[in-house]
Amino acid sequence: MSVIGKPVLYSYWRSSCSWRVRIALNLKEIPYDIKPVSLIKAGGEQHSNEFRDVNPMEQVPALHIDGNTLVESLSILHYLEETRPQRNLMPHDFVKRAKAREICEVIASGIQPLQNLIVLIHVGEEKKNEWAQHWINRGFRAVEKLLSASAGKYCVGDEISIADCCLIPQVFNARRFHVDLRPFPIILRIDRELENHPAFRAAHPSNQPDCPPEAPK
Numbered sequence: 001m002s003v004i005g006k007p008v009l010y011s012y013w014r015s016s017c018s019w020r021v022r023i024a025l026n027l028k029e030i031p032y033d034i035k036p037v038s039l040i041k042a043g044g045e046q047h048s049n050e051f052r053d054v055n056p057m058e059q060v061p062a063l064h065i066d067g068n069t070l071v072e073s074l075s076i077l078h079y080l081e082e083t084r085p086q087r088n089l090m091p092h093d094f095v096k097r098a099k100a101r102e103i104c105e106v107i108a109s110g111i112q113p114l115q116n117l118i119v120l121i122h123v124g125e126e127k128k129n130e131w132a133q134h135w136i137n138r139g140f141r142a143v144e145k146l147l148s149a150s151a152g153k154y155c156v157g158d159e160i161s162i163a164d165c166c167l168i169p170q171v172f173n174a175r176r177f178h179v180d181l182r183p184f185p186i187i188l189r190i191d192r193e194l195e196n197h198p199a200f201r202a203a204h205p206s207n208q209p210d211c212p213p214e215a216p217k
Ligand SMILES: O=C(O)/C=C\C(=O)CC(=O)CC(=O)O
Pocket: 014, 015, 016, 017, 039, 040, 112, 115, 116, 117, 118, 173
């Protein structure tokens, strides 16, 4: 496989899906450059003709790597896992692998898309908080239940997996929309466990080059 230059991640500081990929790149110690895409400037740079050629879904992240441009964060995580097996993000055991994918799927299909920017714009300023809270609460009830069977130190057993790459950014979004997290003690414990991990810390929105200086830390 020829590796052409350093990977470039099209990313937005507060995008939870970009954040998933930043964590995985950091965990695997893959050096990369960030190309910030502002989701809010002038109606959103993701809707420009130039970016539509990068990702026809007009969303971040996109990762330019090994001469190809990849989109969809879970698909990117699996590509990284398959091509850069150092620091595995998938458990070895088949059932644990299924459990890791399950948690990713609940978050990536069942929670985040319902509270992302395009949906909240459609829902409107007045109702957006309540809407986001509703869907995050509903999804987190399922995640907490799944974790009660799968979690050790992290989402699936005692090894960091793709499930943790999805969970931590979603917890940030939950706080952003003022979801009461007290009913989710396992989620909170895993979040605490990982908040100071260097790979997660470096991927945090507050440590991104496009994070506005006035953003709360
Ligand atoms: O208000 C903004 O700054 C714009 C966009 C985001 O944060 C990103 C999302 O749409 C939510 C998400 O990634 O889950």
